[in-house]
Amino acid sequence: MTDAPTVHGRGLKRLAIATTLTLGTAFALVFFWTPNELDQGFVQKIFYVHVPMAIVALCGFTAGGIFGFMQLRTGKRVWDMRSYVSIHLSLMLATGTLITGSIWAKAAWGHWWVWDEPVLVSFLIVFLLYACYQPLRFSIEDPERQARAASVFAVVAGAFVPLNFAAVRLAEAYTHPRTLGTTTGGMPGTMLFTFLLALLGMTLLFVTLWKYEMASKNARMKLASVKRRIENEIAQGGAA
Amino acid sequence: MIRQALILLRKDLLLELRGREALPAMLLLAGTTMVVLHFALGQRSVTGGTAAGCLWVTLLFSATLGINRLFVAEQEEGGLDAVLLTPVERTAILLAKATTLFIFMVALELVIVPAFALLLLGPDLLPTLGGLIPTLLLVDLAIAAVGALVGAIAVQSRIRDLLAPLLALPLLLPALIAGAKSAELLFAAAGPAPIPGRWPLMLALYALVFGLLGVALYDYLLDD
Numbered sequence: 001m002t003d004a005p006t007v008h009g010r011g012l013k014r015l016a017i018a019t020t021l022t023l024g025t026a027f028a029l030v031f032f033w034t035p036n037e038l039d040q041g042f043v044q045k046i047f048y049v050h051v052p053m054a055i056v057a058l059c060g061f062t063a064g065g066i067f068g069f070m071q072l073r074t075g076k077r078v079w080d081m082r083s084y085v086s087i088h089l090s091l092m093l094a095t096g097t098l099i100t101g102s103i104w105a106k107a108a109w110g111h112w113w114v115w116d117e118p119v120l121v122s123f124l125i126v127f128l129l130y131a132c133y134q135p136l137r138f139s140i141e142d143p144e145r146q147a148r149a150a151s152v153f154a155v156v157a158g159a160f161v162p163l164n165f166a167a168v169r170l171a172e173a174y175t176h177p178r179t180l181g182t183t184t185g186g187m188p189g190t191m192l193f194t195f196l197l198a199l200l201g202m203t204l205l206f207v208t209l210w211k212y213e214m215a216s217k218n219a220r221m222k223l224a225s226v227k228r229r230i231e232n233e234i235a236q237g238g239a240a
Numbered sequence: 241m242i243r244q245a246l247i248l249l250r251k252d253l254l255l256e257l258r259g260r261e262a263l264p265a266m267l268l269l270a271g272t273t274m275v276v277l278h279f280a281l282g283q284r285s286v287t288g289g290t291a292a293g294c295l296w297v298t299l300l301f302s303a304t305l306g307i308n309r310l311f312v313a314e315q316e317e318g319g320l321d322a323v324l325l326t327p328v329e330r331t332a333i334l335l336a337k338a339t340t341l342f343i344f345m346v347a348l349e350l351v352i353v354p355a356f357a358l359l360l361l362g363p364d365l366l367p368t369l370g371g372l373i374p375t376l377l378l379v380d381l382a383i384a385a386v387g388a389l390v391g392a393i394a395v396q397s398r399i400r401d402l403l404a405p406l407l408a409l410p411l412l413l414p415a416l417i418a419g420a421k422s423a424e425l426l427f428a429a430a431g432p433a434p435i436p437g438r439w440p441l442m443l444a445l446y447a448l449v450f451g452l453l454g455v456a457l458y459d460y461l462l463d464d
Contacts, residue, residue, distance in 0.1 A: 072457070072460045125410050125413050126410075128410045129407070129410035129411065132403060132406045132407050132410075135397075135399065135402070135403060135406070136393070136394075136397055136403055136407070139397040139398045139399045139403070140396050140397045140398070141398075145396055148396075148460050148461065148463070149393055149396040149397065149461065151460070152393055152457045152460055152461055153393055153407075155453070155457060156389060156393075156411070156450075156453055156457070159449065159453060160410075160411060163414055163446065163449065164413065164414050166414075166442075167413075167414030167417050167418065167442060167446075168414070168417065170417075170438060170442070171417045171418075171421060
């Protein structure tokens with residue numbers, strides 16, 4: 001684990017620049033290039049933030065589950081850290097998704113919340129489940145136990161996400177736009193391009209933040225261990 | 241392994257018979273929930289979707305109590321360490337815990353479903369039983385599979401009592417959806433309608449997936 005900070009910190013600057021450029025360009029295109037949607041008008045543009053955030057959050061939860069699985073397989077703490085950072089960032093994106101989704105729902109359907117809306121409801125359930133991750137994690141003191149319980153949770157919740165989406169969809173009527181199914185075919189090229197660019201930007205943002213937090217966590221852990229060593233040496237020097 | 245599971249199951253049931261900690265509390269909570277529902281809804285009797293909702297809310301809340309109690313003896317009396325010291329397979333522990341929860345749920349339903357029919361349910365209970373019993377058993381299976389897993393996760397933490405319901409309820413929602421959709425048809429005011437095959441199938445699949453997850457993950461959870 002000694003070389004971990006360099007691994008997670010490598011290329012961070014270039015990545016940060018690429019993220020800024022991609023997201024900046026995407027948002028500029030959203031405002032100045034893409035046409036207003038005929039049906040919903042300007043409001044529909046929130047779609048370029050909302051959908052990428054939702055997709056990246058769900059991928060992040062899945063990644064958290066995979067990292068958790070790796071932690072259980074290998075027993076290495078660094079996998080647990082990776083899983084934790086993924087879930088923690090995805091949780092923030094999920095909060096953003098719920099808020100932007102709610103704004104969109106108010107503008108498009110006239111209500112802040114629509115219950116007969118499978119994607120919205122599934123997302124809320126997933127959010128509620130993952131909101132328990134941190135209370136679970138930080139209520140276990142023993143680090144080894146914490147890593148194991150958190151990883152088991154990450155794997156279970158990761159498996160739950162697709163099941164939950166299937167279940168809620170079966171139960172409800174369809175009103176949400178099928179973002180990736182039917183609409184892609186009908187979306188004009190400018191819109192599709194901007195959407196994909198925004199998605200790429202959001203993914204880059206996630207990766208940058210993830211690497212940044214991993215590097216910082218590793219640095220902090222290393223610092224703590226160096227401090228401990230110095231204190232030990234001072235204590236031993238004092239004794240001698 | 242089955243023999244080990246049976247021994248552990250016998251221990252859990254014996255504990256419950258002598259201590260009577262989980263089931264009476266589950267029954268009381270279920271009874272109280274029905275009274276609360278009566279006043280909250282302001283209705284003398286319920287049918288269709290509302291009836292299904294009342295039944296599942298009652299059962300699910302009681303189930304979270306049961307899930308909470310599942311590992312209490314192990315944790316508070318240090319029994320878990322003793323069990324783990326014996327050469328018992330983790331899967332046997334999972335099987336025993338899930339079966340305990342299943343039996344708790346069936347025992348609870350034996351009392352609560354007739355009570356529900358007396359207190360709240362509008363349509364006659366008897367004609368619905370043919371569809372209701374298999375649905376209840378499938379939901380119990382799902383609750384047992386999810387509950388044994390959640391109980392083992394929650395017991396690791398200091399705030400076990402808080403976490404178990406918070407983890408269990410969202411995880412059980414898909415099972416609740418399938419159960420409620422089935423019961424809605426059964427409790428229809430015009431008489432029970434047939435249940436489409438996808439709901440029982442989903443319940444069975446859900447129980448299976450979480451059962452397998454439990455088998456795969458129990459080794460890591462209870463490993464010291």
